[in-house]
Amino acid sequence: MKVEEIMTKDPVYLNGDDGISEAIAKMRDLRIHHLPVVNGNTYLGAINYRELMRRKSVRLKSKARNFAVKTPELSEKQDVLAAVGELKESGLPALPVLRKGKLVGIVSETDIVRNIDSIITADLQVRDIATTDPVLAKVDEDILSAAEKIRGLYEYEIPVVSKEGMLKGILRLDDIMDMIIRDKSKTTVGEVRGEREKVKVTSASIMDNPFSVRKTDSISQASKLMTEKQLHMLPVVDDSDKVVGVIDLWDILEIIETDSKDEGILISISGLTPYETDLYDITYFLASKFTSKFANLTNQSYGKLEVHVMKYHREGVSKYSIRTKLISEPIVLAENYSGWNYGEVLSEIFDAYEKRLKKYKEKGST
Numbered sequence: 001m002k003v004e005e006i007m008t009k010d011p012v013y014l015n016g017d018d019g020i021s022e023a024i025a026k027m028r029d030l031r032i033h034h035l036p037v038v039n040g041n042t043y044l045g046a047i048n049y050r051e052l053m054r055r056k057s058v059r060l061k062s063k064a065r066n067f068a069v070k071t072p073e074l075s076e077k078q079d080v081l082a083a084v085g086e087l088k089e090s091g092l093p094a095l096p097v098l099r100k101g102k103l104v105g106i107v108s109e110t111d112i113v114r115n116i117d118s119i120i121t122a123d124l125q126v127r128d129i130a131t132t133d134p135v136l137a138k139v140d141e142d143i144l145s146a147a148e149k150i151r152g153l154y155e156y157e158i159p160v161v162s163k164e165g166m167l168k169g170i171l172r173l174d175d176i177m178d179m180i181i182r183d184k185s186k187t188t189v190g191e192v193r194g195e196r197e198k199v200k201v202t203s204a205s206i207m208d209n210p211f212s213v214r215k216t217d218s219i220s221q222a223s224k225l226m227t228e229k230q231l232h233m234l235p236v237v238d239d240s241d242k243v244v245g246v247i248d249l250w251d252i253l254e255i256i257e258t259d260s261k262d263e264g265i266l267i268s269i270s271g272l273t274p275y276e277t278d279l280y281d282i283t284y285f286l287a288s289k290f291t292s293k294f295a296n297l298t299n300q301s302y303g304k305l306e307v308h309v310m311k312y313h314r315e316g317v318s319k320y321s322i323r324t325k326l327i328s329e330p331i332v333l334a335e336n337y338s339g340w341n342y343g344e345v346l347s348e349i350f351d352a353y354e355k356r357l358k359k360y361k362e363k364g365s366t
Contacts, residue, residue: 016063028177034092037064047069048069084112088253127245137171211225294328305325322349
């Protein structure tokens with residue numbers, strides 16, 4: 001299968017001189033989260049909605065060209081599996097398709113997942129790849145708090161649950177941003193003077209319908225529902241509708257075997273700010289030591305290690321909760337741990353993985 005068979009043709013794009021406010025509005029209105037930027041017929045790069053929302057400040061009159069990031073480029077005749085490999089390695093949600101330097105299409109995570117039945121033949125179920133112990137928003141949670149969770153997860157949606165953990169809806173980052181923008185435009189004189197408190201807007205007030213899948217549903221079923229509802233993730237529920245996990249577009253991409261098994265383990269870190277270089281250094285140092293042990297224990301040197309960090313502050317001290325997932329087919333493992341010392345928390349997680357992998361090796365599984 002070739003890229004031209006699955007790509008989105010005549011994609012929405014930005015001109016380099018467009019304002020960043022126009023870019024944000026276009027992405028929000030069309031529910032598109034990754035836009036190519038061009039100058040005439042020349043591809044300049046791409047702007048990602050998620051990255052914009054993670055910034056502390058943005059000058060809305062700035063030009064799109066100043067935010068465009070160079071990306072890998074695909075060609076129409078390129079094999080889809082090679083394109084998937086480039087997409088996975090880049091960590092981006094979409095890549096441009098160029099013909100002699102001119103933008104002719106785009107291949108996104110959604111394009112690939114929409115065609116998953118034509119790309120893979122494995123008969124897998126949701127429980128084979130879903131992430132357990134997911135981060136959730138409560139129905140009465142303030143939307144700003146929920147938005148921080150979504151941004152920290154590097155996602156676009158989050159399941160909304162009752163106090164008992166039952167699925168009640170799905171909260172989209174797009175809808176939160178719409179609400180914030182409308183709310184700012186309606187600020188009253190009393191609120192500005194501090195004479196009247198702003199009304200708390202909860203997750204329940206703007207959440208979408210509670211779409212979900214079961215553990216025993218097929219990957220094909222999950223893929224169809226996710227693309228039909230324009231979602232990047234789906235809650236996994238049990239028979240009582242309690243959320244027991246999540247599955248996202250990236251989880252599905254990870255099961256597609258490409259020709260890049262000799263390229264090592266991709267380490268994906270989310271939840272840290274660009275300024276927390278010390279924590280990035282600790283993560284890469286410990287992950288490097290672990291991946292060497294992983295290769296010795298499994299005879300595999302490819303896959304992906306996802307590390308998501310959540311921070312809680314108490315009396316000026318940070319507590320860290322780290323959730324991880326290790327994927328190297330046929331191995332799919334998850335480990336979570338929390339504590340006050342970042343390095344110790346991560347070390348505990350890697351120690352737990354090592355113990356599990358030793359048992360895996362003893363059983364003679366490959």
